[in-house]
Amino acid sequence: MDQERKLQFLLSIAAETYAISPSLSSHYLRRMFSLLEEWNLETDPKTLLHGCSKCGSLFIFGRNIKLRTISSERKARTDLKKGEVSRLGTNLEINCLVCSYVHEIPLGVPLRLHQSKQALRAKAIAESSSTKLESRKSAHNAKVKQRQRLRASGLNGILDRKKKKDEVAKSTSSLSLQDFMSPI
Amino acid sequence: MKKKQTKVKQTVKLVLRNPLSISWPIVDANTQEKLAQTLVQWLPASHKDILDSKLTVGLNSVNELLERCCQNAKDVTQPAVVFILHDQDSMLVTHMPQLVANANFYGSSKCRLVPLGFSAQALIAKKLGLSRAGAIAVQDDSPLWKYLKDLVMNIEEPQARWLSENPEYEVTKVEKIITSQKENQGTKKEGKNEKGNEFKK
Numbered sequence: 001m002d003q004e005r006k007l008q009f010l011l012s013i014a015a016e017t018y019a020i021s022p023s024l025s026s027h028y029l030r031r032m033f034s035l036l037e038e039w040n041l042e043t044d045p046k047t048l049l050h051g052c053s054k055c056g057s058l059f060i061f062g063r064n065i066k067l068r069t070i071s072s073e074r075k076a077r078t079d080l081k082k083g084e085v086s087r088l089g090t091n092l093e094i095n096c097l098v099c100s101y102v103h104e105i106p107l108g109v110p111l112r113l114h115q116s117k118q119a120l121r122a123k124a125i126a127e128s129s130s131t132k133l134e135s136r137k138s139a140h141n142a143k144v145k146q147r148q149r150l151r152a153s154g155l156n157g158i159l160d161r162k163k164k165k166d167e168v169a170k171s172t173s174s175l176s177l178q179d180f181m182s183p184i
Numbered sequence: 185m186k187k188k189q190t191k192v193k194q195t196v197k198l199v200l201r202n203p204l205s206i207s208w209p210i211v212d213a214n215t216q217e218k219l220a221q222t223l224v225q226w227l228p229a230s231h232k233d234i235l236d237s238k239l240t241v242g243l244n245s246v247n248e249l250l251e252r253c254c255q256n257a258k259d260v261t262q263p264a265v266v267f268i269l270h271d272q273d274s275m276l277v278t279h280m281p282q283l284v285a286n287a288n289f290y291g292s293s294k295c296r297l298v299p300l301g302f303s304a305q306a307l308i309a310k311k312l313g314l315s316r317a318g319a320i321a322v323q324d325d326s327p328l329w330k331y332l333k334d335l336v337m338n339i340e341e342p343q344a345r346w347l348s349e350n351p352e353y354e355v356t357k358v359e360k361i362i363t364s365q366k367e368n369q370g371t372k373k374e375g376k377n378e379k380g381n382e383f384k385k
Binding site: 004008011012015016032041042043044045046047049050058060061062063066067068069090092105107110111113159 | 195196197198199200201202203204224243244247250251253254262263275276278279282283286287290305306309319361363
């Protein structure tokens with residue numbers, strides 16, 4: 001806790017003395033960065049936006065700092081398939097206009113705004129397969145329902161359906177002797 | 185073969201607060217939505233029209249424009265409003281409030297800063313025909329300004345009071361953030377183990 005309080009005090013006093021004496025402010029900030037390195041403390045990456053770790057200048061955005069985002073190639077990945085290319089990463093480039101020191105903070109791969117072509121293709125394939133599956137399911141469901149109806153009607157239902165079929169067959173065309181003899 | 189075990193390790197990172205930092209302007213969700221819809225509706229679709237509309241699109245381009253306003257305010261027209269299409273805690277845009285405040289101090293006119301969030305970037309980038317659009321600056325003589333003027337007038341401009349006033353004593357504040365870092369143990373395959381950090385406050 002004493003270390004953290006001391007570091008915060010150095011940053012605060014550097015900011016407060018900047019208007020009075022920029023060189024004194026730089027001295028305090030250089031002391032802060034040297035203590036950070038000496039004590040080997042893990043800090044938020046935004047700490048590098050407070051001032052230059054080389055000359056100790058307090059960063060006044062637009063006046064003594066130039067901030068840009070640049071794309072960076074990532075390390076070769078062995079988990080990619082043949083023909084696939086890894087996405088570019090993003091680095092935050094900090095240029096100190098006082099001592100010309102350039103510091104880069106890697107930010108990783110940015111979040112995707114749009115779906116990739118592979119994702120869209122996979123989505124289309126999934127949609128087509130789902131439609132086929134649904135059609136098969138619907139046909140299967142129709143058969144199942146028909147069987148259920150037959151079972152529900154019972155033996156009488158079967159006999160009634162058989163009679164209906166016979167009547168239909170007789171009405172259409174018949175080669176029996178009675179049909180020939182009836183007009184006579 | 186050993187099974188993979190994911191173990192979460194927490195680390196504490198020191199956060200040093202800069203007294204010169206400026207907070208983001210507060211914009212309510214309703215205004216943000218209206219502004220995003222207005223931008224989607226009235227932004228030009230081609231690159232040539234973007235130039236003719238007095239717009240500056242892109243994070244680096246907006247950075248450069250505001251830096252030139254701070255360094256040489258006489259020869260550069262300051263934008264009337266800057267839209268940020270990233271989340272406020274993103275490291276890409278964490279410096280924007282101070283940059284706009286400095287531009288307001290050194291420039292002749294006032295510039296407003298409007299955070300719209302990362303969710304608005306997809307629609308706006310698609311409208312512009314770009315892969316990404318992290319920031320958009322609109323000048324007061326742009327055709328788009330008349331549709332945005334009524335919506336952004338209530339938003340407060342960032343101001344760098346520490347440049348115009350004498351510094352005041354501030355009590356030392358110490359902050360910390362806790363992060364989670366995943367580590368895989370057991371069988372490891374080359375190229376498949378990746379570490380991810382999560383920030384928690």
